[in-house]
Amino acid sequence: MACFQSWTTTLACSPHGVPADMPVKHATNLSLSGDVLDAAKRLGINISQVCDNHLREVVRHEQERRWREDHADFIAAYNATIEADGLPLDEWRSF
Numbered sequence: 001m002a003c004f005q006s007w008t009t010t011l012a013c014s015p016h017g018v019p020a021d022m023p024v025k026h027a028t029n030l031s032l033s034g035d036v037l038d039a040a041k042r043l044g045i046n047i048s049q050v051c052d053n054h055l056r057e058v059v060r061h062e063q064e065r066r067w068r069e070d071h072a073d074f075i076a077a078y079n080a081t082i083e084a085d086g087l088p089l090d091e092w093r094s095f
Contacts, residue, residue, distance in 0.1 A: 025048075025052075030051065032047075
């Protein structure tokens with residue numbers, strides 16, 4: 001079943017008509033500061049979208065931090081090897 005079709009693209013859809021690669025959204029409750037919430041509503045800011053985007057960035061940064069932490073020993077060993085032996089194939093590098 002095609003959800004969207006143009007002369008160049010056809011996107012597959014879930015049974016609900018949402019593109020298959022779109023993340024499923026879930027309703028949740030948040031506690032936000034009243035003054036900020038009121039200001040955002042007055043300004044027409046999509047609170048759900050802003051929260052989703054910011055949380056996505058926070059999650060990405062935390063995943064990166066944990067990856068660096070989990071692989072710190074390997075990275076240190078690799079850097080020590082490069083420091084001691086130089087880059088692989090460095091003798092053939094022309095720049």
